Amino acid sequence: MAEIEIYNLCKNYGDVKALDNLCLSVEKNGFYGLIGPDGAGKTSLMRIITSLILPDSGEISVGGLDPVKDYKKLRLKLGYMPGKFSLYPDLSVEENLRFFAGVFGTTINENYHLIKSIYSQIEPFKNRRAGKLSGGMKQKLALCCALIHKPEILILDEPTTGVDAVSRREFWDMLNEIRSYGITILVSTPYMEEAVLCDTVSLLFKGKVVESGTPKEITSRYSSTIYSVKTDNIPLALKVLRNIPGLMSVNSFGQNIHLVFKDENHSEQEITNFLTANNILDAELSRIKAGIEDSFIDYILKENKN
């Protein structure tokens, strides 16, 4: 049986459907990523899994336990890092860690091996108040506090939001290390480039899982060919390309513009000609494989059309 098993889960806030018959399954020792825009239901889902809120209907099993009935036992098995920093800002780094170890009936020494590589980075500041730490250090401390009781499952709600790019990269390396201890990880993120680091990814949209699989599977399901256009004048190119015949979607991704057509009857030559005719002469064109973000935008576009 999977470590986290969710079937037809629903949660409403008044008329708003936060979760709409959501189904999901996370393997033991899996590294599972949830991506989706704000309001897709990621946080609601995580709060139900961690027994913080109750679902309206549906079946859910976490580590073989029901978060509604067996929440007391479940809390010992779970580590949770909420999206908002929620440690005590007026306690020091060490006091926070000792407090959370204490309420789980353990000590820092007992599970030190688990957090050693992370904690050693913030240990020089162990007497500093948690509220005075930088964003990256706060996040490391929060991770330590979520791990100190040796959980079997670690749930992280947008752990890298508001953290600089270098710290983000480091953080994902840490998650990989944590996973090597046999811990199951469920993480949500709004950053597409992070999601591909997971071994399974689900796209969440309007309270539903709309795509699920390995990052490779998801992108391969994405049928259309994508043309990437590299140019110095992105705004103009975007404006021009919106009028190219047979267009499905055009979006900018950093330095590039991704172009998708409704059918396969288009060629690179056709695009180059079109751009040249519209005075964009420096465009470099290439065919690329779809990324997760392309799949996601594709889905949302289809959804909006229906």
Next chain:
Amino acid sequence: MRTVLIILRKEFRQIFRDRMMIPIIFIMPFVQTLVLVYAATLELKDTSITVVDLDRSDYSRNLISKFNASPFFKVNFQDYNYSNIEDDILKENTKSVIIIPDNFEKDIRNSIPVNLQMNINAIDGQSASLISIYVNQILAGFVKEKILHPTVLSQGQMPVSFNVKSRFLYNEELNFKHFMLPGILVILISMISIFLTALNLVKEKEKGTMEQINVTPIQKWQFLTGKMLPFMIIGIFELALGLTIGILMFDLPFEGSVLTLFVFALVYLFAGIGMGLLISDFASTQQQAMFTIFFFFLILILMSGIFTSVESMPDWAQTVNKINPLYYFMRILRSVILKGSTIADLIQEFLALVIMGVTIMSVAVWRYRKTN
């Protein structure tokens, strides 16, 4: 139990680390007792009054000297000119103007009724009526001496007079400070228990730390015990500190037993902390909690009889006071401190506080949700 101790340690650490807490705990009792007791006093002392003496006789001078001799008044003596009376009162140069008429002495000697005029600034109604009472007392003394005195009476007339001597029990000198101090202590302890408990609990919600607590195995009773016990301890400490200040600085008599007082205080703190918890159930920010408490606290404290006698309040107010913990604690503190009452003497108040405490706390704990 271990979990409760861990939470307690965390709470005390946070409380003493809070920049505002040390002043609140250690300075507030001094400020409240030393400043409020004087500020809230109703005593008249050296109130400036003006006497316009139109008679300028032995009798009138004698009366004026009686005013001057009283500790309540200081006479700004003025003769003939009484055109400025209104002006003087308006400008607050004097609180009251008393006019002794022409032929004051002559009329008294001839047993003709005499009229004195008294103008009092009644912006502050309470002190106006006190001034009036004290002036009348002095006049009564004067009348007794000059008019009812045998030498003034014609032969055959017998003075009929009652000599009433009052003794003020439990506060012999009618020392207003001894009346106010227990009241100030009630404010102090109520603020500690209601405000601090509510703000502390709401802070966890507001800062989001509740979210992290909720995924730990900490149980509701452990969390609440760890949250409320510190304020119980601080409340008792504040009472001891406030009482010490009262005894040392105001010669507050302490007739009752310390143990009785602290048993009552514990029961009251239980109810007060329950109120704090109840408000924190409904408030999601510290600001909301603050305003809600302020609203209720002002009503409860004014109705508790801190300044005015509860017996002279309208019936509905007296009924409301039956469920006002501050009212009971006000009575208890005054009775125990000034009168030496025991729990047996105050069994009604004791039971009322116990019932209210248990009820408020039960509802508050029942309503309390760690999650939103």
